[in-house]
Amino acid sequence: xxxxxxxxxxxxxxxxxxxxxxxxxxxxxxxxxxxxxxxxxxxxxxxxxxxxxxxxxxxxxxxxxxxxxxxxxxxxxxxxxxxxxxxxxxxxxxxxxxxxxxxxxxxxxxxxxxxxxxxxxxxxxxxxxxxxxxxxxxxxxxxxxxxxxxxxxxxxxxxxxxxxxxxxxxxxxxxxxxxxxxxxxxxxxxxxxxxxxxxxxxxxxxxxxxxxxxxxxxxxxxxxxxxxxxxxxxxxxxxxxxxxxxxxxxxxxxxxxxxxxxxxxxxxxxxxxxxxxxxxxxxxxxxxxxxxxxxxxxxxxxxxxxxxxxxxxxxxxxxxxxxxxxxxxxxxxx
Amino acid sequence: xxxxxxxxxxxxxxxxxxxxxxxxxxxxxxxxxxxxxxxxxxxxxxxxxxxxxxxxxxxxxxxxxxxxxxxxxxxxxxxxxxxxxxxxxxxxxxxxxxxxxxxxxxxxxxxxxxxxxxxxxxxxxxxxxxxxxxxxxxxxxxxxxxxxxxxxxxxxxxxxxxxxxxxxxxxxxxxxxxxxxxxxxxxxxxxxxxxxxxxxxxxxxxxxxxxxxxxxxxxxxxxxxxxxxxxxxxxxxxxxxxxxxxxxxxxxxxxxxxxxxxxxxxxxxxxxxxxxxxxxxxxxxxxxxxxxxxxxxxxxxxxxxxxxxxxxxxxxxxxxxxxxxxxxxxxxxx
Numbered sequence: 001x002x003x004x005x006x007x008x009x010x011x012x013x014x015x016x017x018x019x020x021x022x023x024x025x026x027x028x029x030x031x032x033x034x035x036x037x038x039x040x041x042x043x044x045x046x047x048x049x050x051x052x053x054x055x056x057x058x059x060x061x062x063x064x065x066x067x068x069x070x071x072x073x074x075x076x077x078x079x080x081x082x083x084x085x086x087x088x089x090x091x092x093x094x095x096x097x098x099x100x101x102x103x104x105x106x107x108x109x110x111x112x113x114x115x116x117x118x119x120x121x122x123x124x125x126x127x128x129x130x131x132x133x134x135x136x137x138x139x140x141x142x143x144x145x146x147x148x149x150x151x152x153x154x155x156x157x158x159x160x161x162x163x164x165x166x167x168x169x170x171x172x173x174x175x176x177x178x179x180x181x182x183x184x185x186x187x188x189x190x191x192x193x194x195x196x197x198x199x200x201x202x203x204x205x206x207x208x209x210x211x212x213x214x215x216x217x218x219x220x221x222x223x224x225x226x227x228x229x230x231x232x233x234x235x236x237x238x239x240x241x242x243x244x245x246x247x248x249x250x251x252x253x254x255x256x257x258x259x260x261x262x263x264x265x266x267x268x269x270x271x272x273x274x275x276x277x278x279x280x281x282x283x284x285x286x287x288x289x290x291x292x293x294x295x296x297x298x299x300x301x302x303x304x305x306x307x308x309x310x311x312x313x314x315x316x317x318x319x320x321x322x323x324x325x326x327x328x329x330x331x332x333x334x
Numbered sequence: 335x336x337x338x339x340x341x342x343x344x345x346x347x348x349x350x351x352x353x354x355x356x357x358x359x360x361x362x363x364x365x366x367x368x369x370x371x372x373x374x375x376x377x378x379x380x381x382x383x384x385x386x387x388x389x390x391x392x393x394x395x396x397x398x399x400x401x402x403x404x405x406x407x408x409x410x411x412x413x414x415x416x417x418x419x420x421x422x423x424x425x426x427x428x429x430x431x432x433x434x435x436x437x438x439x440x441x442x443x444x445x446x447x448x449x450x451x452x453x454x455x456x457x458x459x460x461x462x463x464x465x466x467x468x469x470x471x472x473x474x475x476x477x478x479x480x481x482x483x484x485x486x487x488x489x490x491x492x493x494x495x496x497x498x499x500x501x502x503x504x505x506x507x508x509x510x511x512x513x514x515x516x517x518x519x520x521x522x523x524x525x526x527x528x529x530x531x532x533x534x535x536x537x538x539x540x541x542x543x544x545x546x547x548x549x550x551x552x553x554x555x556x557x558x559x560x561x562x563x564x565x566x567x568x569x570x571x572x573x574x575x576x577x578x579x580x581x582x583x584x585x586x587x588x589x590x591x592x593x594x595x596x597x598x599x600x601x602x603x604x605x606x607x608x609x610x611x612x613x614x615x616x617x618x619x620x621x622x623x624x625x626x627x628x629x630x631x632x633x634x635x636x637x638x639x640x641x642x643x644x645x646x647x648x649x650x651x652x653x654x655x656x657x658x659x660x661x662x663x664x665x666x667x668x
Contacts, residue, residue: 285567
């Protein structure tokens with residue numbers, strides 16, 4: 001069915017308040033989940049809402065906790081999320097990074113003991129809306145093969161780089177370190193399809209495109225083989241030598257995937273260059289990319305281009321949501 | 335043949351001075367090229383020396399130029415390399431990033447119009463030796479497919495993340511955005527081997543492991559398919575909205591691969607945490623990685639581990655260099 005953005009946000013807000021969330025937190029979380037749905041990323045929007053509410057009820061998400069600053073030096077701050085609502089904490093920490101960037105040129109705010117941030121692009125887009133380059137990442141539970149390993153021992157640690165572009169059509173690269181996410185594996189399996197490129201290893205150690213095999217044996221392939229494996233470890237290292245939180249391996253011992261460590265970096269290019277210069281560089285690099293000769297006639301797109309179009313369309317025409325999932329959300333209303 | 339580190343460095347230094355390089359620059363460049371060779375990366379060490387000297391003689395590398403600071407704000411500085419010796423400029427700019435990090439927590443120094451930096455790990459290792467996390471990258475000429483494109487239009491922009499570890503056995507992830515470099519393709523072809531994983535597309539648009547095909551048609555595969563393609567564009571964007579240098583596309587119009595844009599970021603974790611805490615996190619994450627069950631019995635290694643061993647071995651036993659290449663270098667002596 002088709003729902004409007006405002007309708008959706010109001011619905012989420014009402015339910016979150018009924019489940020005891022503080023008003024400011026509920027308002028921000030409802031907005032983030034609505035924005036993700038608006039952007040066409042329901043998997044990290046409305047489709048997760050029931051689970052979030054159940055995590056609030058069970059205490060996995062501690063809605064009574066408050067974000068706490070535990071350290072700072074120059075343009076860096078360290079925060080502890082105390083297992084509060086992940087996207088709310090992540091957003092506020094990126095706000096701090098942006099404020100620090102507006103002051104110092106760069107700002108870094110890292111957070112330990114946070115819950116899942118839902119979708120990394122949320123924080124990259126926030127930085128870009130504030131005129132900043134955003135670089136951010138989160139660790140995860142062990143869910144991916146280290147290169148040469150037999151079982152999952154590293155995280156697919158999503159990594160984001162955003163660059164502001166005029167009119168809000170920001171560049172945003174948002175990528176897990178695995179070639180495919182488990183969500184994508186499930187989607188392929190439900191459609192009865194193989195993945196277009198290998199998604200993991202089968203039980204004999206050969207590359208496979210069969211999503212069901214990898215969902216079962218957990219041998220999820222890093223993007224670029226050894227490259228995604230190395231980058232995944234780098235991200236966990238940097239996050240934890242700064243925030244001193246739970247490592248990927250520690251998170252694996254938590255039962256639920258909680259207590260994550262996340263890093264938000266904002267860089268303000270307008271401290272160095274005027275906005276027309278910055279815009280002209282972004283325009284030029286993205287135009288050059290789009291002018292590349294296509295292999296199959298389909299136009300080349302830059303990361304973030306499609307989501308901007310989806311958002312604009314959905315804002316005008318309403319958002320298409322899965323009937324069953326929408327009913328599930330409605331049923332949460334007290 | 336086997337040569338000692340000191341012998342090699344003295345030889346490079348003598349030749350660079352004979353070709354007119356300033357003493358300080360020659361000393362630093364000789365050290366960088368020797369270090370790369372010592373680390374077992376001759377492809378970015380002694381094997382490039384003849385080409386560097388020929389680029390000095392032809393003026394592609396302008397040895398009379400000086401690094402110039404063109405902008406600064408807070409913890410950021412922008413430099414222009416004026417087509418001087420690439421590794422010398424890159425090193426000095428990373429020195430600035432480290433100094434800024436020691437002052438502010440983070441330092442960023444970007445450089446435009448530089449020459450090739452040889453090997454990104456050089457600058458990551460320098461930051462790590464100074465106790466900092468290093469994050470750096472360079473753009474390149476267009477040498478890789480954008481995802482969906484028929485011809486090379488983006489760079490394989492090498493990207494580095496280093497994290498200091500005690501005793502100098504630093505973690506250092508140093509990776510081009512292509513699955514394989516052209517140097518690796520050549521090495522495979524000369525050995526009559528296919529690449530273990532696809533290295534590009536053949537003329538019909540199918541993935542291929544044949545290095546000769548990709549050397550010929552230039553359809554070099556991004557690591558992780560669309561992922562390496564997106565990250566490559568992100569790196570060119572961030573570098574140029576800060577440094578306002580030549581984009582990948584601009585570099586492609588230069589004839590030689592020169593005038594590159596590079597970004598050096600240093601983060602000082604000791605501004606936030608004491609060194610034993612930082613060390614314990616690095617130890618723990620790398621130990622967890624190495625404790626992963628291996629698929630084939632071979633021990634898992636972290637990025638940088640092998641180079642540290644190679645360096646230690648070569649320092650003790652001398653460095654093995656290709657006879658023909660060594661003769662070529664000796665012949666440059668005036």
